[in-house]
Amino acid sequence: MGRITLDKVTKSFGDIEVIPPLDLTIDEGEFVVFVGPSGCGKSTLLRLIAGLEDVSSGQIRIDRQDATHLPPAKRGLAMVFQSYALYPHMSVRKNIAFPLKMAGMDKAEQDKRVNYAAEVLNLSDYIDRKPGQLSGGQRQRVAIGRAIVREPAAFLFDEPLSNLDAALRVNMRLEISELHAKLKTTMVYVTHDQVEAMTMADKIVVLQAGRIEQVGSPLELYRAPRNRFVAGFIGSPKMNFITGAAAEAFGVHEIGVRPEHLQPSTESGMWKGTVGVGEHLGSDTFLHVHDTGLAETITVRASGEMALRHGDTIWLTPEADKIHKFDAAGLRVE
Amino acid sequence: MATQHSRAAARLMISPAVLLLLGWMLIPLGMTIYFSLLRYNLLMPGNNPYVGWENYKYFLTDPAFSAAIFNTLALVGGVLLITVVGGILLGLLLDQPMWGQGIVRILVIAPFFVMPTVSALVWKNMFMNPVNGLFAYLAQFLGLEPFDFLAQAPLMSIIGIVSWQWLPFATLILLTAMQSLDREQLEAAEMDGAGPFNRFFYIVLPHLARAVTVVVLIQTIFLLSVFAEILVTTNGGPGNASTNLTYLVYAESLLRFDVGTGSAGGVVAIVLANIVAIFLMRMIGKNLEA
Numbered sequence: 001m002g003r004i005t006l007d008k009v010t011k012s013f014g015d016i017e018v019i020p021p022l023d024l025t026i027d028e029g030e031f032v033v034f035v036g037p038s039g040c041g042k043s044t045l046l047r048l049i050a051g052l053e054d055v056s057s058g059q060i061r062i063d064r065q066d067a068t069h070l071p072p073a074k075r076g077l078a079m080v081f082q083s084y085a086l087y088p089h090m091s092v093r094k095n096i097a098f099p100l101k102m103a104g105m106d107k108a109e110q111d112k113r114v115n116y117a118a119e120v121l122n123l124s125d126y127i128d129r130k131p132g133q134l135s136g137g138q139r140q141r142v143a144i145g146r147a148i149v150r151e152p153a154a155f156l157f158d159e160p161l162s163n164l165d166a167a168l169r170v171n172m173r174l175e176i177s178e179l180h181a182k183l184k185t186t187m188v189y190v191t192h193d194q195v196e197a198m199t200m201a202d203k204i205v206v207l208q209a210g211r212i213e214q215v216g217s218p219l220e221l222y223r224a225p226r227n228r229f230v231a232g233f234i235g236s237p238k239m240n241f242i243t244g245a246a247a248e249a250f251g252v253h254e255i256g257v258r259p260e261h262l263q264p265s266t267e268s269g270m271w272k273g274t275v276g277v278g279e280h281l282g283s284d285t286f287l288h289v290h291d292t293g294l295a296e297t298i299t300v301r302a303s304g305e306m307a308l309r310h311g312d313t314i315w316l317t318p319e320a321d322k323i324h325k326f327d328a329a330g331l332r333v334e
Numbered sequence: 335m336a337t338q339h340s341r342a343a344a345r346l347m348i349s350p351a352v353l354l355l356l357g358w359m360l361i362p363l364g365m366t367i368y369f370s371l372l373r374y375n376l377l378m379p380g381n382n383p384y385v386g387w388e389n390y391k392y393f394l395t396d397p398a399f400s401a402a403i404f405n406t407l408a409l410v411g412g413v414l415l416i417t418v419v420g421g422i423l424l425g426l427l428l429d430q431p432m433w434g435q436g437i438v439r440i441l442v443i444a445p446f447f448v449m450p451t452v453s454a455l456v457w458k459n460m461f462m463n464p465v466n467g468l469f470a471y472l473a474q475f476l477g478l479e480p481f482d483f484l485a486q487a488p489l490m491s492i493i494g495i496v497s498w499q500w501l502p503f504a505t506l507i508l509l510t511a512m513q514s515l516d517r518e519q520l521e522a523a524e525m526d527g528a529g530p531f532n533r534f535f536y537i538v539l540p541h542l543a544r545a546v547t548v549v550v551l552i553q554t555i556f557l558l559s560v561f562a563e564i565l566v567t568t569n570g571g572p573g574n575a576s577t578n579l580t581y582l583v584y585a586e587s588l589l590r591f592d593v594g595t596g597s598a599g600g601v602v603a604i605v606l607a608n609i610v611a612i613f614l615m616r617m618i619g620k621n622l623e624a
Contacts, residue, residue: 099526
């Protein structure tokens, strides 16, 4: 249960093609994250899978059955919305039981499943409250509870953490990953935050303008981005891109080096520059280096203790085997 | 937190408005109560002796009174039922994306801008007239006998006319409420397996509860005092068939020139309005909280 296949799926709104023909397979039990900048079509893609939007052409198969024209409720998927979309006039219990009630399940079985979901999600203490009396994280959990009681073939998450504060987001990230480990159900998760994608996914799908740029595990994408877009999108802080003479020394149009793959030194190195702003995070310090003649700013990760001040001279040396090379079209060159 | 000083200043500054409003309401109320205790008939000039509760006794035992109470409640209840149900249905219809939506919405609101007197006359003469009315033509076209609405079903006809006037108001408020419903909630319900009817009953209708409350409360205030529609169509008749409390008070004071009984009727109307208001607030007022 829970294998989703998209076959040459397209979506147009009027004359505007939002998603050009797209193929994708989501395997059973996988945690797949759609990531990309805003407006890249990732939410549209999720809504196509959910059935909330009709595909313009192509086929969607869920568990090898054609689901292209099935209504959302018949697809056996459950969705968690960005705004949680809880029903404000119903208690937590009724919210969670709603899909079961709509399915005409008998009351005892409903109660059993709701209580189980409440237990799994630590909601038992709030079960008779209304959503308006809950905090953001609790509402999030109710929305997830409403999704899990149906025992769906797959869960769809549409930027579920974007309304939470930073600390809670880290918590919920762990809880969702934990839930996936426990339920082993397919999950499709949409986010614009590459940190969420990297930390949670089994498989990341990087999207840009409706096209899939690359599909792979987080480390595959990190180690071998297929093009300049993926290289720049995955990894934090962003990869440094260098063109010109320094790149030609490696025989390509452009090279990319991640901040963590540059060795800073106060004495000697490959490239010389001036230290600008330093962001001290404790364990690491991210230095913005100027006047290297390579790019406007080069970001480099130094150890947290590195004593460098604004205006100091610094030498940078890239780790030779961690340099990404790109041709003029932005594609990776091995 | 306001200081002692600023609170005193605030009281001082709003006092003129409060005093003006108090005078504005209390003086007429006081005079009405005062007149209601006098034998005061314009056809019998002279001294107006104090008669105690006589006017009330006379007004409350008048056979027209019980008819008027029933008619008032039937009018309010009937119009509320038609406008709330009709308003929800029209709102659902107008909420659908369609060509010319803006113009259609303005057209729907139009009846609300027609004066009650004018709309009642239009209905009386152009639609319900048994000889020249459009309904009469329609009945004749179908080979039926024209129905004399205002003579044979006077109260129902007035309920129809008043509903036509208030339907736009209800539609407007309910439509706005519908548009404020979060689309994601409907989509979530759709994913949860709720069909169109279940979505309406479990999601849309509860969301509309507050708007319905507002419509019911506001309309009740105005519907208790419907007058112009009755005056220009049926004059409260035939008999007392379409006399409501407001019209009965008018008939006592200005047709029978009995100011005393008319005032007593006015006081009774105030009490009735308050009873209705208390019941309404008890029943549905909790929807307005939070």
